[in-house]
Amino acid sequence: MRTLHVDEITQAIARAVVDANTHLPEDVLRALASALERETSPRGRRFLQVIIENADLAATEGLALCQDTGMVVVDLEVGQEVLLVGGDLMEAVNRGIKQGYELGFFRRSVVKDPFSRINTGDNTPAILHTSIIPGEGVRMRVLPKGAGSENMGRVGMLKPSQGLDGVKDFVLQAVWEAGGNPCPPLIVGVGVGGNMEKAALLSKKALLRPLDQRHSHAEMADLENQLRERINELGIGPQGLGGDTTALAVNIETYPTHIACLPVAVNLGCHSTRRVCVEL
């Protein structure tokens, strides 16, 4: 049995939110650079150049990449041999967010209640997803998720008869209708299977996978590539102002489902999809 003080989680979260909000992941930077090489629309090229320059500026000056520093999604995996001590886990996570957002001068974008809409003032609470895994490890993936892209996500409960084509159409329709709103070029997270909430969660977890890593099953990896190409053929382009680059990647995650179900969820990530993975 390993013991881990929750203060370590607080400190790791505080560091992770600062890092995530100021540094675009290397794989996203590489995808943007290679999109710029292929992009033929002058307006699209100009936009890609600006976002690459923006990433450079944010990293060197310690500024937030985007003013929407998001609501923080924390995907926390805790080994079943680990005993968390020293306080409440959720409070520890929220304390880390509060500290990190103060330290980084990031925008506080969370309201206490969906109706009264009073700002909580410290960007808490987190959206915390925990899972218990075998062993003594603790892995945290932190994703400050902006709302421009989050607002364009959707879940559909398809009929099994709609099959693979139904899923492809659902994804393409979601991206088409979102247009320029989610800040393309996008990272398209797709969750298929499970039930309603499982599909939604899979689509979010799909965004946490690096862009240069395809699905481990060849068929799904093919589907990811195929969907990316078809999305790019839509011509929405950077900012929705036309071009060849609408999606940098499509990441799909699947799960077993009920005989009567074909749930599919699309969670869109903007070009500034910021994520940090920490092992404790």
Next chain:
Amino acid sequence: MKCIHPPLNEEDTRKLRAGDEVKIDGTIYAARDAAHKRMIESLRKGDPLPFNPDGQIIYYVGPCPAPPGRVIGSAGPTTSGRMDAYAPDLIALGLRAMIGKGERSAEVAASMERHGAVYLATFGGAGAYLAKCIVKVETVAYPELGPEALLKMEVRDFPCLVAIDAQGNSLYQEVREKRGGR
């Protein structure tokens, strides 16, 4: 590249065409969801607005707080579509331009055409880059809204693209029509 200096009159904005690149020099106002809701509530009650929108530009932004030694933190555009419900009332009062990202509703475009206003797109997600163009910031109203307060900003060479003009031309529509829908 055209340079525009607010306040603008109808003649200025009617000359702009979708696809024109412009740079803004001067004073603009920053407001997003909550500030718009408050302004429209004031209008409904017959109360005065915190500023006169006639001739002005509203930038849809909720910036990051200013780090030490800076006037503002990261400050890129938010999705304009959320302000569609509020924009026509402000356009009717003479608001000449809105800066944001993403498409606008047909109602907003029609109201822009009627009153001679334009919609300007700027670089979504490039908040650090755009913050360099903002040289002064002052809170005008609703400080209690935090990042959603109504601000007045001095900008220099603030880069925009006319995305929807006062003749009803829209770059977003062009992009969609080119592909003939899905």
